Amino acid sequence: MKTFLFLVFVMAVAGQAVEAHNVHLSQAQKEKAQQYTVECQKETGVKPELLLEAKQGKLSDDDALKKFTLCFFKKSGIVDDEGKLNVETALSKLPEGVDKADAKKLLEECRKKTGKDAADTAFAILKCYSQGTKTHVLF
Template sequence: MRPFLFLCLVMAVAGNSHHAQLSQAQKEKVQQYTMQCIKQTGVKPDVLAEAKKGHFSDDEALKKFALCFFQKAGIVDSNGKLNVEAALAKIPSSVNKADAMKLLEECKKKSGKDAADTAFEVFKCYSRGTKTHILV
């Protein structure tokens, strides 16, 4: 329900969740963007791992990571605002597009004190609202 990178970040695997698979090319992009954004933001691997599980800390580096990752994926603008159409275009075909659109439209309304905080709020919104998580 989000672009492949958005999906990577939001892959907290809940007990009653459904799962979708990324293509090999998408997995490679996720890995590339993840490594670049870790280096750029200095987010600690354990903080990122907890976020992938759905445990979000109020960590500035994590917020900057979310912005970096989503910008590289082309799903947020320089203000951290979500581009729903771009996000929908990147989701796997196995994900229900109508459900994704509804959730993305809701998450698009989220905002924060700056671009990184806004991107982080979008990330949390989608992660908490989705039933389909992407496996990388």
């Protein structure tokens, strides 16, 4: 379930693609995502308005938002300390309604993204996935 939260965060901030379809989180998943959000917001000091904008698909090039992304992804077990994405783990946690073949192709592409540090790399992965996915998780 931790890995799934990566996808929850990514899909929650994904832009509203015309061909997008939606899947829903369970109550337990919603609670875990909220817990990680609160913890990472405290740890990074990211402004709530930046998180709201990100949820609407507007990803600001803000250091605190990048650190938040890394924090959330690490807590969810999706990336390691260097920001490296574990594609297989992410795929194993996808909810019903997500095309795993499409997701794997996109995750493999996004895995190649790098930045100047772990937070920058995690943010690059987030941007890549959010721009490429057609599936959005609602919570």
